Amino acid sequence: MTRRGLGTARWIAEGLPGAEVLGRAGRADDADATFSDTIATLRSLFAAGRPIVGVCAAGILVRALGPVLGDKRAEPPVLAVGEDGASVVPLLGGHRGANALAREIADTLESLPAVTTASDLAFGVALDEPPAGWTLANPARAKQVAAGLLSGERVRIDPALHWLQGLPQAAEAPWHLAASVETPGDRTAALVYHPRALAVGVGCERGCDPEELTQLVRDTLAEAGLAEAAVAAVVSLDVKMDEPAVHDAAVMLGAPARFFDAARLQAETPRLATPSEAVFREVGCHGVAEGAALAAVGADGRLRLAKRKSRRATCAVAEAPGPLDAGAIGRKRGxxxxxxxxxxxxxxxxxxxxxxxxxxxxxxxxxxxxxxxxxxxxxxxxxxxxxxxxxxxxxxxxxxxxxxxxxxxxxxxxxxxxxxxxxxxxxxxxxxxxxxxxxxxxxxxxISALQAAAARIGAPIGHDFCTISLSDLLTPWDQIQRRLQAAAAGDFVVALYNPVSRRRTWQLGEAQAILSAHRLGDTPVVIARQLGRPEERVTVTTLAELDPARIDMLTVLLIGASTSRAIQRGDGGQWVYTPRGYAAKHTESGGHAAKQTSNNQSGDAA
The missing domain is CATH 3.40.1010.10 (Tetrapyrrole methylase, N-terminal domain)
Structure with missing residues (x-):
C-alpha cells in the first residue's frame, strides 16, 4: 500500500516464481500493475482463487475478505506481511498452502512465520496439506483425525506416507492413514492419500472428438477403481502433440500432457499386452497407449490396465512404485x-x-x-x-x-x-x-504506435482511417503510391509508418504531395516520436507546413482527413479529432424534437 511496502513486496516476489506485485495507484505506481479500489481488487483475486500476500495491516485483508468467505476448503492462501518484513501471518487457507507459503516467505525475509494452526503446532505437520506428488482424497475427514490426535488418539500409517511418520501410532488404532491409487469407496475409517503414480496412455485418430477420448479415459479409470487424482500425466506419441482431444483429457484430469517419439515407444514392445502390427505400420511402434503409459512409469512400473478402445480412441493405464515427476516424463508440447x-x-x-x-x-x-x-x-x-x-x-x-x-x-x-x-x-x-x-x-x-499517438493527442482516428508503411524494402514504391492515392481519394485519416530512414529520404515528400492534392494545407498532422519512452514528443503541424527533413524512423505520422480538426487547449497545446457526425445527428434530433413539439401543440389547439 506504500512505497516502503513496495520494496518488501519486491523482495518477496523475487523468491516466488510467477508472483505479480500490485501497487496502490498514487502510492506505488511502479509496481507490475496498479489498482485504485483495494477492496474490489482483493475480492476479485480471492474469487479467482489466487494466493494473496498483503504487505499491509492484517485488518485491511480481514475487513475486505470477511464478507466473501465461504468454504474454507476452497479458499486460496491469504497472508499478511508487515511493511518491514518482520512478521508473516497466514490468515486464510492455512492447510491450502498458506502455512507453507508463510514459512517460505519468512525464510526469504529472515523472519518468523506466525503459524497458528493447532495440528501444525502440535505435530509439525498438517494432515490436509500433503507434499507435492500426493493428493488427499477425503479432506473432510482430516478434521476428525486431527481432533482425535490432539485429544490423545493414535493412528495407523502406511510406510509410503513418509511425512506423517512422526504422528502417534498404534497397530490397533481406529484411524488408518492409507496410501493408494484406488478410490476410497466406503472406507469410513481411512484417510486416503493418492500418490500421483499413474500414467494414462492415450491414442486417437486425427480429429477425434475430445468428448470421446475424455469419456474413454474416465470409463477406463472407473472400471479399475482408480482415482483420477492419482494420475500424474496423460501420455501419447509425439505426432499427437497438437491433437486437441489429448490435451482436453489432460485438462479433465488436472494433469500435464507429455509425449514420446516412436522409437521410445517401440522399446516398450516386450512389455505390451496387446502389440499391433497395424499400429507399427502406421506410426512406427507396436502400441501407442500401452507403450506411452509404460514409458512414463519406467522400468520399475507395471501395466495396470491394458488397452481399452472406443470407436476412434484408445486408453491404457500404468502404475509407478511411487509419485512421478511429470516434468521428467517425455516431452511437453512447446x-x-x-x-x-x-x-x-x-x-x-x-x-x-x-x-x-x-x-x-x-x-x-x-x-x-x-x-x-x-x-x-x-x-x-x-x-x-x-x-x-x-x-x-x-x-x-x-x-x-x-x-x-x-x-x-x-x-x-x-x-x-x-x-x-x-x-x-x-x-x-x-x-x-x-x-x-x-x-x-x-x-x-x-498497443500500436497508431493507438498511442492518437490517445496522446485526442481522437484523430475517431472516424475511418488506414495505415500505410512508406518502406519500399519489401513493397514496391508504385504499389505504395497507389495505396496513398486511394487513401487520399477516399478521404481517410492516414497513419504513416516507417516514414523515412537514413537511406529513404524522399518517400515522405512524395506522400505529402499525393495527399495535398486531395485536402487543404491546414489539415492537421500529428507527429509522434519515441512513443512510450523518455524522449517521447507529440506535436501538431499542418499538411502544408510538414517538413520531411525533420522526421525520422522513430516517428509515426497521423495525417487528418478533410473533416479532422485541431483545437486549442488551455495549456497552449492542441487537441486533434476527427468527428464521426454526432454534431449533425444532434442537430437532426433537435430539429425532429422541435417539429414534434410543434405538431403536438397544433393538435392540442385543434
Missing amino acids: SMTLVGLGPGDPVMGTAEAAHAVDRASDLVGYSLYLDLLGDRAGGKTRHDFQLGEEEARAGHALDLAAQGRDVALICSGDPGIYAMASPLFELLARENRADWNRVAVRVVPG
Whole structure:
C-alpha cells in the first residue's frame, strides 16, 4: 500500500516464481500493475482463487475478505506481511498452502512465520496439506483425525506416507492413514492419500472428438477403481502433440500432457499386452497407449490396465512404485507466444503480455525490445537478434518451442501491425515443418504506435482511417503510391509508418504531395516520436507546413482527413479529432424534437 511496502513486496516476489506485485495507484505506481479500489481488487483475486500476500495491516485483508468467505476448503492462501518484513501471518487457507507459503516467505525475509494452526503446532505437520506428488482424497475427514490426535488418539500409517511418520501410532488404532491409487469407496475409517503414480496412455485418430477420448479415459479409470487424482500425466506419441482431444483429457484430469517419439515407444514392445502390427505400420511402434503409459512409469512400473478402445480412441493405464515427476516424463508440447509490448513504457503494456513474458522460459527478439522488459526478463534465457533479422528470429523461436520450451517472441507495438506476426506465419506456411506445426502458437496484441499517438493527442482516428508503411524494402514504391492515392481519394485519416530512414529520404515528400492534392494545407498532422519512452514528443503541424527533413524512423505520422480538426487547449497545446457526425445527428434530433413539439401543440389547439 506504500512505497516502503513496495520494496518488501519486491523482495518477496523475487523468491516466488510467477508472483505479480500490485501497487496502490498514487502510492506505488511502479509496481507490475496498479489498482485504485483495494477492496474490489482483493475480492476479485480471492474469487479467482489466487494466493494473496498483503504487505499491509492484517485488518485491511480481514475487513475486505470477511464478507466473501465461504468454504474454507476452497479458499486460496491469504497472508499478511508487515511493511518491514518482520512478521508473516497466514490468515486464510492455512492447510491450502498458506502455512507453507508463510514459512517460505519468512525464510526469504529472515523472519518468523506466525503459524497458528493447532495440528501444525502440535505435530509439525498438517494432515490436509500433503507434499507435492500426493493428493488427499477425503479432506473432510482430516478434521476428525486431527481432533482425535490432539485429544490423545493414535493412528495407523502406511510406510509410503513418509511425512506423517512422526504422528502417534498404534497397530490397533481406529484411524488408518492409507496410501493408494484406488478410490476410497466406503472406507469410513481411512484417510486416503493418492500418490500421483499413474500414467494414462492415450491414442486417437486425427480429429477425434475430445468428448470421446475424455469419456474413454474416465470409463477406463472407473472400471479399475482408480482415482483420477492419482494420475500424474496423460501420455501419447509425439505426432499427437497438437491433437486437441489429448490435451482436453489432460485438462479433465488436472494433469500435464507429455509425449514420446516412436522409437521410445517401440522399446516398450516386450512389455505390451496387446502389440499391433497395424499400429507399427502406421506410426512406427507396436502400441501407442500401452507403450506411452509404460514409458512414463519406467522400468520399475507395471501395466495396470491394458488397452481399452472406443470407436476412434484408445486408453491404457500404468502404475509407478511411487509419485512421478511429470516434468521428467517425455516431452511437453512447446509454446511460442508472439508478444506485443506496446510503444515501450511498461504501463502501456497489457496484463496478457506481462503474463506471457512471465510464463516464458526463453525470450527471443531484437535486443532493444528485450531490454525494454527490464526486470521482467530476469531468470529467463535471452536470444538477442539485430534489427532486420525478422525471419531468423521467428525460426529460432519456433525451433526452441519445438524442443518443448515456452518461448516469448517479443516485438514492440502490436505484432500484427508492421511487426512480427506476418513474417512468422509466412514462415510457417512456406516451411510447413511437422515439428513447428505441433507448437502451440498464440499472438498477444499490444498497443500500436497508431493507438498511442492518437490517445496522446485526442481522437484523430475517431472516424475511418488506414495505415500505410512508406518502406519500399519489401513493397514496391508504385504499389505504395497507389495505396496513398486511394487513401487520399477516399478521404481517410492516414497513419504513416516507417516514414523515412537514413537511406529513404524522399518517400515522405512524395506522400505529402499525393495527399495535398486531395485536402487543404491546414489539415492537421500529428507527429509522434519515441512513443512510450523518455524522449517521447507529440506535436501538431499542418499538411502544408510538414517538413520531411525533420522526421525520422522513430516517428509515426497521423495525417487528418478533410473533416479532422485541431483545437486549442488551455495549456497552449492542441487537441486533434476527427468527428464521426454526432454534431449533425444532434442537430437532426433537435430539429425532429422541435417539429414534434410543434405538431403536438397544433393538435392540442385543434
